[in-house]
Amino acid sequence: MSLLNVKELNSYYGDSHILFDLDFHVEKNEVIALIGRNGAGKSTTLNSLIGLVKPRSGSIILDGKEYLGQAPHVIARAGMQLVHEDRRIFGSLNVEDNIILAGLSEPKRWPLEKIYEIFPRLKERRLSSGTDLSGGEQQMLAIARALVRDPKLILLDEPFEGLAPVIVQDLVRVCRQLADEGRTIILVEQNIPATLNLASRAYIVNNGHIVHEDSTASIKANPSVLQRYLGV
Amino acid sequence: MISWSNFISQCINGVVLGALLALISSGLTIIYGTLGVLNLAHGALFMLGGYAGWYTYEHTQSYFLSIVLGALFVLLVGIIIERVLIRFFYSRTDEEQILVTFGLGIVIVEIIRLVFGSLSESIPIPHWAQGITSLGFMFYPTYRLVVVGIVALALFSLWLILYRTNLGMIVRAGIEDSEMVDMLGINVYRVFMVVFGVGAMAAGFAGVVNVPVTPITPDVGEDILVETFVVIVIGGVGSFPGAILGGLIAGEILSITSMFNPAYSQVMLFVVMTIVLFTRPYGLLGSKGRS
Numbered sequence: 001m002s003l004l005n006v007k008e009l010n011s012y013y014g015d016s017h018i019l020f021d022l023d024f025h026v027e028k029n030e031v032i033a034l035i036g037r038n039g040a041g042k043s044t045t046l047n048s049l050i051g052l053v054k055p056r057s058g059s060i061i062l063d064g065k066e067y068l069g070q071a072p073h074v075i076a077r078a079g080m081q082l083v084h085e086d087r088r089i090f091g092s093l094n095v096e097d098n099i100i101l102a103g104l105s106e107p108k109r110w111p112l113e114k115i116y117e118i119f120p121r122l123k124e125r126r127l128s129s130g131t132d133l134s135g136g137e138q139q140m141l142a143i144a145r146a147l148v149r150d151p152k153l154i155l156l157d158e159p160f161e162g163l164a165p166v167i168v169q170d171l172v173r174v175c176r177q178l179a180d181e182g183r184t185i186i187l188v189e190q191n192i193p194a195t196l197n198l199a200s201r202a203y204i205v206n207n208g209h210i211v212h213e214d215s216t217a218s219i220k221a222n223p224s225v226l227q228r229y230l231g232v
Numbered sequence: 233m234i235s236w237s238n239f240i241s242q243c244i245n246g247v248v249l250g251a252l253l254a255l256i257s258s259g260l261t262i263i264y265g266t267l268g269v270l271n272l273a274h275g276a277l278f279m280l281g282g283y284a285g286w287y288t289y290e291h292t293q294s295y296f297l298s299i300v301l302g303a304l305f306v307l308l309v310g311i312i313i314e315r316v317l318i319r320f321f322y323s324r325t326d327e328e329q330i331l332v333t334f335g336l337g338i339v340i341v342e343i344i345r346l347v348f349g350s351l352s353e354s355i356p357i358p359h360w361a362q363g364i365t366s367l368g369f370m371f372y373p374t375y376r377l378v379v380v381g382i383v384a385l386a387l388f389s390l391w392l393i394l395y396r397t398n399l400g401m402i403v404r405a406g407i408e409d410s411e412m413v414d415m416l417g418i419n420v421y422r423v424f425m426v427v428f429g430v431g432a433m434a435a436g437f438a439g440v441v442n443v444p445v446t447p448i449t450p451d452v453g454e455d456i457l458v459e460t461f462v463v464i465v466i467g468g469v470g471s472f473p474g475a476i477l478g479g480l481i482a483g484e485i486l487s488i489t490s491m492f493n494p495a496y497s498q499v500m501l502f503v504v505m506t507i508v509l510f511t512r513p514y515g516l517l518g519s520k521g522r523s
Contacts, residue, residue: 050415076417088412090405091519101401105417149417 001064003028003184004049004153009058011041011048018044020208022058026153029182033195033216036205037230042188043085045205046155049186050082051075063152077105079152083159085188087142091131095122095141098130102145115144118174136167143174153184160191172198192230196220204229234491237370242491243484244367248376248445250483251383252438256456257463258390258475259434265407265470266427269318269329273337274435274460275453281306281436282448283344286353295358299382299440306436307429314428319421337453345450352447355440379441386437387476393430394472403427407470458498459486462505468518477516 002025009022019041026032034042047053049060051072060068067075090098096112099122103109116123119140125133133141139159146154159175160168172194179185179198189195196202196216204212206229219225260274271277285302289295317336321329361375394400402423406413414420439448446452459482464471467478485504489497508516 052411052415071419071421072411072414073417073419076415082415084412084415088409090408090412092404092408093401097401101398101405101413101418102416104398104402145416 002026003030003063004186005059005061006049007059007061009045009048009055009060011044011053011055013044013053018208019048019055022208022210024203024210024213026184026186028152028184030201031179031183031185031187031199033187033189033199033202034205035192035195035202035226035230038190040205041208042205043157044208046082046157046186046188049075049155050080052082073105076149079149080155081146081149081151081153082155083139083142083146083157085157085161087138089130089133089138089141091129094127094129095133096126098141099144099148103148106149108150110148110150112148115148118147118177119144136163136170139163139167139171140174143171147178153186154178155186155188157188158190159187160189160194168194192226239488239491240370241372242487244372245376246484246487247480248379248483249486250480251380251387252442252479253456253459253463253482254476254479255383255386255390255438256435257460257467257479258387258472259431260460261464261467261470261475262394262403262407262434262472263428263431264464266403266410267318267322267424268410269321269333270326271428271431272330272333272457273313273340274432275455275457276337276340277306277310277432277453278435278439278442278456279344279448279450279453280309280340281439282443282452283348283353283439284436285440286355286443286448289355295355298355299437302440303433303437306439307433309436310429310432311425313432314425318428319424322421322424337457341450341453348450350449352449353443354447355443357444375444379445382441383438386434390430390434391472399423399426455498459501462501464515465505466508466515468515471515471517471519474515474517 004026006022006024009019010017011019022045034045036042044053048055051070054069058068059066062078062080065078067078093101099112099115121137122140122144125137130141143159159171163171168191175198187195187199196219199216202214202216202219203210204225211229212225256274256278260271263269263271281302284305285298288301289298292298313336317332321332357375361378363374364371365374365377394403402413402418406420406423410420463478463482464475466481467474482501485500486497489500
C-alpha cells in the first residue's frame with residue numbers, strides 16, 4: 001500500500017477550477033517531484049494535501065486513512081508537513097523557539113541537537129530572531145521546523161527559489177541526505193536539474209492536470225517530454 | 233491658574249487611567265492580533281466585569297472575592313461567546329465581524345440594564361486602602377495607587393503568560409501567522425478560544441478594579457471602547473507592549489487636557505492618534521503584521 005494515495009482530486013480558488021481529477025501516489029521512502037510551469041497547479045496540489053486549500057472532491061489517503069477536508073493541524077498530526085514556498089518563519093520568535101513551537105504537539109519530536117547536527121548554522125543563530133535570518137537560513141529553519149516533527153511525508157515547495165547557488169548546493173546536499181535516510185518527500189521545484197537528481201519519479205503537471213508520469217532516470221534519458229510541457 | 237501640585241496630581245491620575253486603559257487595550261489587541269476579529273463588545277465586557285464584581289461584593293462583602301470572581305466570570309463569558317458566536321465569523325468579512333461584535337455589545341449592555349437598572353452602583357474602597365497617602369511633596373488617594381499596583385501586577389502576569397509559556401509562544405506566533413501555527417499541528421481554534429477568554433478577562437478585571445473609583449452604569453463601557461481603540465492604534469495594533477505604552481500616553485493626554493478643559497480631552501486623543509498615524513502608520517511599537 002502506498003504511503004499517500006491521491007484520487008480524483010479537484011480544487012478550486014473561488015469559482016476557478018484549478019486542479020482536475022489529480023491521481024498520484026507516493027510510496028514510503030520515495031522522493032517524487034511535481035514538475036510544471038508557473039501556475040500549473042503544483043503549489044495548489046501541495047496546499048490541498050495539507051488542508052490549506054479545501055478540495056471540492058476526491059480522496060487523500062495517508063497511511064490508510066482519509067484526510068480530505070480535514071484541518072491542517074489534523075493532517076499535520078497525521079504526519080504530513082508542508083515547507084511553504086514563502087517559508088513563513090515567525091519573526092517574533094527566535095530560531096530555537098520556531099523549532100520548539102513546531103515540535104510542541106508532536107510526542108515523537110526530535111531533540112534540538114538532532115536538528116542542529118543537520119543544520120549547524122541554525123545552532124549558531126539559535127537566539128537570532130526569525131526575521132534577522134538570510135534567505136538560506138530561513139529555508140533551513142523552515143525545513144527544520146518540518147523535520148522536528150519526524151513527519152512521514154514532507155512536502156517541499158520551491159525550497160531553492162531565490163537563493164544563491166552556493167546555498168542551493170548546501171540545501172540540495174541536505175535534501176539528498178534526507179532522501180538517503182529514507183524520508184518520503186514530494187518536491188516542487190523550478191530547478192529541473194536539481195529536481196531530477198533528487199527525485200526518483202516525477203509527475204508533470206500542466207494546467208491542473210497530470211499529463212505525464214515517469215522515473216526521473218528515463219526523463220533524463222529522454223528530455224523531450226520536458227521540452228513539450230515546459231519548453232526547456 | 234493651575235498650580236504645580238494640581239498638575240502633578242493630574243499626571244498621577246493620568247497614570248491610573250493609563251494603567252487601566254493599558255490593561256483593557258492589551259486584551260483587545262491580543263484578541264485582534266490573534267483572531268483577526270475587532271471586538272466591539274470589549275467595552276461591554278469591561279462593564280460586565282464591573283457588574284460581576286459589584287454583584288459579588290453585594291453578596292460577600294469581600295473586595296478580594298469580587299475581583300477574583302468578577303474576572304473569572306468574564307473569562308467564562310468570553311469563552312462562551314467565542315464558542316457560540318465569534319468562531320462562526322472567522323472566515324467572514326471584517327464588516328460582518330464588526331457588526332456581530334457591535335450587536336453583541338448592545339445585547340450585553342441591555343441585559344445588564346434590564347436586570348440591574350440604569351442607576352449607578354459602586355463598591356466601597358476596602359478599609360486597608362482608604363484615605364490618602366503622602367508622596368512626600370503631596371497627598372494622593374491611597375486606593376488609586378493600589379489600582380496602579382494591581383493593574384501592574386495583572387499586566388505582569390499577562391506578560392509572563394505571553395513571553396514565558398508555551399501558550400504565549402503559540403499566541404505570539406499566531407498573531408503573526410495563525411495558519412502556519414495550524415500547519416504545525418496546533419489546533420489554532422482552541423487557542424483562539426483561550427485568547428478570547430483571556431482578552432475578555434483583562435477587560436473584566438479592569439472593570440472590577442475601577443468600580444470603587446468610578447461608579448458603574450450599563451453605559452460605562454462606551455467611552456472606554458473608543459479610548460481603547462485609540463490606544464491600540466497609537467501603540468500598534470496587535471502589539472502587547474504597544475498597548476501598555478499607548479495606554480499610558482492616552483491616560484496622560486486625557487488627564488492633562490481635562491485639567492484645562494474636559495470637553496477637549498477626547499479631541500486631543502484623536503489629534504495625537506492622527507499625528508501618530510501620519511508619522512508611524514503602524515503605531516509606535518507596531519509592525520506591519522498580518523495581511
